[in-house]
Amino acid sequence: MAEAESQGTRRVAGRGARAGRGTVLVPLAALLMLAAALSAFTVLLDEGPWFASTMVVVAVVVGAGALARLRARRWRPAWSVLASSAALVVILTAVFAAEVSFAVVVPTADTLERFSELVAAGEQSIAEQSLPAEADPGIRFLLALGVGGIAIVTDALASLSRRPALAVVPALGILAVPVVLAPGALPLPTVVATAAAYLLMLALHRPAAIGGGAGVARAVTAAAVVLVAAVVVPPALPSVLAGDRLPGSGPAGLVTGINPVVELGDDLRRQNPVTVLTYSTGLEGGQYLTLSHLAEFAGQEVLPVPFEAETREAGEIGPPAWFADDVAFTSVETTITLRSVRSRWVPLPSAPVRADGLTGGWVIDPDGVTMRTAEGSIRNGTYTVENRLARPTPEQLRATTVDAPGLDQYRALPEDIDPIIEATAREVVAGIDNPYEQAVALQRFFTDGGFTYSEDAPVEGGFDGSGAEIVAAFLEARSGYCVHFGSAMTLMARTLGIPTRMAVGFLPGSRNPVIPSEYTVSSDDLHTWPELHFDGIGWVRFEPTPSRGVTPDYATEEALTPSGSPSPDPLTPEPIEPTATATPGAPSPGASGGPDLPDEQIDAGGTASGGLLGGRSTIGGVDARLVLALALMLVLALLAAPGVWRAVLRARRLRSPDPLDAWRELRDTARDLGLPAEATRTPRELARAWAGVGAGGGARAGAGAAGGVAEPSAEGLEVFEAVRRALEARAYGAPAAVSGAPDIRPALRALRARTPWWRQLLAAVGPRSLASREPRDPALELPAAPA
Template identity: 35%
Template sequence: MVDLRPPADVRPPSTREVPLSREPGDRFAPGNARWPLTALLWLTLMMAVGSLHPLFQGSGWWFAAAVVSALVLGAAGAARAAHWPSVVASAAGLIVGVLGSTAFVSGGTALLGIIPTAETIDRIRVLTEQARDAIVSDEAPIVVGDAMLGVIVVTVAAGALLVDLLSRVSRMPGLTGVVFAIVLVVPSFIPDVDPSWVWVVLTVLGYVAVLVVSTGRRPSRTSIVTAVAAVVVAGVVTSLLPVSLASPLSNLGTGTGISTGVNPVINLGKDLRRGTAVDVLSYTSSSAQGDYLKLVDLVDFSGTRWSPASVRLDGKNTVEKLPQAPGIAKSTRRDTVTTDVSVNLLRSPYLPIPVPATAITGVDSKWKYVDASGVTVRSTSEGSQGLDYKVTSRPVDPTRSQIVRSLDKAPAGLSAYESVAGVPASITRLAKKVTSGAANPFDAAVQLQDYFRNGEFTYSEDTPVREGYDGSGLDMVETFLKRKSGYCVHFASAMAVMARTLGIPSRIAVGFLPGTQEGSSENWTVTSNDLHTWPELYFQGLGWIPFEPTVGQGTTSSYLQQTGTEATPSSSATSSASASDSATAQATTSTTAAPTTAQVTTSASAATGTSGRSVGGAPFAVVGAAILVLVALLPWWLRTSRRRRRLGQDPPDTALWAWREVVDTARDLGVSVDPAATPQATAALVRERLDAPGASALERLLAGTQRERFGDLPAGAIVQDDARTVIRSLRQGAGPVARCVAALVPRSLFVEARPQTAQGA
């Protein structure tokens, strides 16, 4: 009889050679730079950073971040290609990142442009303070000056270093998705900013590519479906998350509030046109007419917009002892008003207060008065929402004779409040025409106010937007004076500019109208519709006088009447005011008129305040929370899908895939399985975690796998049942924490197995 069976050491040609475990070698070993993975990590990171473009003006910041992050990842990859240890290679990336970041933020203080010096460290400290102010107070899109560019570059460099550590040192490239997700979600925390869906999609696709390249496997049908689902989820998240987070982050409940930044005047129109008014604060006042509540003074006028004076907060300027209001003579009659303020839905770095304030109680030491020019109060680390405080103020109420006596007193060096370079001739001519009959500067100011309130002007929040002159720049003012229709920003800016052309120091105050009085009580309610601007003009002896040119809004002070008296200025007139008042005015002028370079940078980067958006109520919060839960469960779904696919394989690889699933499950539960170990050694290690039924099933699975691979005997569905028994036994033997981690963060899905020193079976 002839034996037709093949020799024992000969495999049938139809049998496929598939190993029991993956043995690709150490992809993370020194000398393996893995440039495709490095390039994908950089590209995906930069696509995630691109999603931040609604937060910053221009695109130069993105290119700077791209260069520095490329230096970090490139240096680390080159070091690994040179057979440096992986941790040392990451350290090389860190050093190069520091040098590259220094080149962007040193401002010429670094040695050779990249090596930090003591002067560089001091500059970084100043830039850090400025960036903190901008982040706390400014509205997106922020002007990217040196301070903000430094924050962006350093943060992105740190992100590049982190993805390098996760993917190469920790050998968990899958977890780089956390870094990308953190970057993508940042715009969702910024009110009135719409995240960019396109950048989110590109980042998700880049992350899927990272997973494919890092694992070395071709994408399966499940991974493709998952990628598409991830893109859809990302789109939904970027659409709904800003709305869902607005309420809990801002403590707004189901209402809407308003937010102001360093310079809230530019965005004031949007707040006024927001629709339904919301209560932003309430107060009680001893004044029968209520109080104008000021937030900030706008002093610097560039010709295109008004902005606050460039003054850095002094840590010593606490509200415990406020300075005297400048320019007010001791003989000038003044009222004393007590106001208790309770802030509800107003988030502002400035404190709304009646002026000039002489005492403030109820706020902590983080609130400082800005300077002596008008005693506005600001914080760089807190907002006004939820505060309750008491203010004592002393507004002037001069008699006619006191006003007349002040007319011969020339302003004490307030050139910073008189600058109006580039004013169109039409505005100058109109100012002179309107005030041609004025006997003195005070009367001229009153005539300007009457020109707006008693003339042909109308109040409209929509006309400037519809006809394209909404703003406070000179071109907008010129158009407003022709159209004669606008809202408070236009009236205040026009009067302030016209006053400056007449030599009268002026500024714009931003704050709130007195609001609505509750019956005849002392209680007042201020809503978002009461947000307002008005001009303040300076007269030595009277100080800063508020005017109200906006037609149909607010009230005018009773003492703002024509005097008809000719002014007779004399060289000694200024000294008749109190010495302290004059000194205060001079100090204010020197502080405001000569800002440092760093302060100018702060002013340049000061943007408008943000406008709150409707949060849409609780349903959106629920939807947002549900989406976050779904995203957190995505690894569990991927791992479950893989298990289902493996345990449903048909011959000839039924046992092989069942065995691989058991090994990966053991890894997920914390068993240190060596991919280079023999099947017998792996079985012995896993067996220690099993009960008796599980151990028996493991033996049958191992035997079935060996017969399938080496005996050309296809395994039946019984091996899949044995695999499920082993998996169930492994899970029962693990603790609840280990099972939770294995479900939510499965190690086999994110971490490449490390081949160890081979041990005998």
């Protein structure tokens, strides 16, 4: 007898030691699994402190849950989840809002306001940035909040659930984000590390917790399936998720893409425009600001002008090579302040000759003239540009030619150009031989020829784009936005032999009513316009887009009537003293953050090259892929919620000394597995049915028919009887007869042994007992009878 008691004591001590180790080691393995899964975000975010800050939050959350389980004697699951949730609030306060909290870690009303600001900033940053994005404070907060919440669920599944294999579901939710946003870019080492940490977590559980050897085998199989799916599925996703042909952006920013004009239409269609920059100038009416020039028509795109890359310091740029000495010009000084901007291209007025305030190395196109960073991108700051604004007269334009050498790329036409484009151009200029007058006629064709400005018609008509393939459809539909008007006039002018290119940039913007020399440029001011080259004068802007921009005086109907007086551009200098409101700091290459201007991925030689992702489509003004990723995570969370709640309930019952809780767990587990569990049966009848005898042989008949299931162990059958006796003693016997609830884990394993694996999976994911409305036996709900 003493020896049996000693063995029982040793068994209890052994179980306690193993439980203590599991309380520490299992959460540690779960922490490693989350860290491995989070590393997948390296394909979405630039290098920075985002990984460390997120893992600090996750470690505190998981550690708090483990500590609560070690210290709490009763209601351990509830205390664990509560402690983890409280720890999440505390660590988020300390990391992101310490200066507006009480004693660094206690949140206040100001803390909640800061959290709200960070959420809004994070949502805006996600909508505005391209991949890889800069993890600014808003994104870091959203990441820490989201992964911290996932850590609570993962910790509960791993440490409190009797089915810890489900703990991989939240980790899969993390992996799903880069799979959706960047298909095919998920690093294989990340998947392998996540699967390895998952297997380690399962191995640290007691074998009984995962159903013995068969449970381990199933867990290994599940991990292998996860590994293979993560490697094979992303590259096979439909191309609609790939993003390389999805134009658009979020609601509040400009997005970097493969081509500067690919996303322009969606930027114009955004519901909430963002202020891109402000500038002050002495030029009445403001200035057009150019980002890039496009020349090569390729399919449905127009590509930037290639040029010899020459990296040098900003400063003296020099007059453009095409700028003739006899052309009248006005020197203008413009101070530009970038607000929420990130771009490789520097917004510049036409024909800049000097740029001050730009630090670092810059690649300057001497023919354009455009400027971009040698590497990285520019961010908020202030710089001053001096430019020479040409003032050709109609007479000068009429007297010039368009035959200058070295401009063949601006005369080139696609081999498969639709004949309707040249036919339309010839019809428009019929009877006009002068190139300048032909250009004005082409502009008039669009502004007075029955065309309408629409940002939605090209999308609805299926001809949204900028290439030669789109122009024919646009000419037939006669409705589009600046990209279509600019592309059409460029190609039509080229069919007439006039060198033409497209400029991408901004309209002059809105004038400040208080400070007349200051202008504000928003994302709504994004624009594309054609520039035609005239010998001895250079590149001359035209404006074919109706209701947008400013038509130069030299391109109006009145200009076609010869007169002895010069006809300057309407953007003529007035005696206004520039008033710059510069913000400290000069833009420099390599900075990052803020919404992106239309950008171009360029190789070392300065030619266009593709990128991982292009633009982004929108759903209700929000990035479609972000919506899809969040929806997927929400679906996974909803699918896991019943299993998590059932696991927490099971863990609480297993720790309860009340035989009634043990009985309820047996009955609910049987109900989850599809075994007999009717409330109309007595405990004796159910125990015999679970053992496979009597009561119609319910369990044996139902489970055995499925095939491939094991017989319940003798230990499990004994537990059925032990629970039944304890329950009857509690309900009908004396208090002294109630010695507590027996360990029902062997009985639970016996129930699972009578069901096939797919039923066990259904029970874990969608437990029936949570939805059961069967009445309980009132007699079993009574406290034990008094002595």
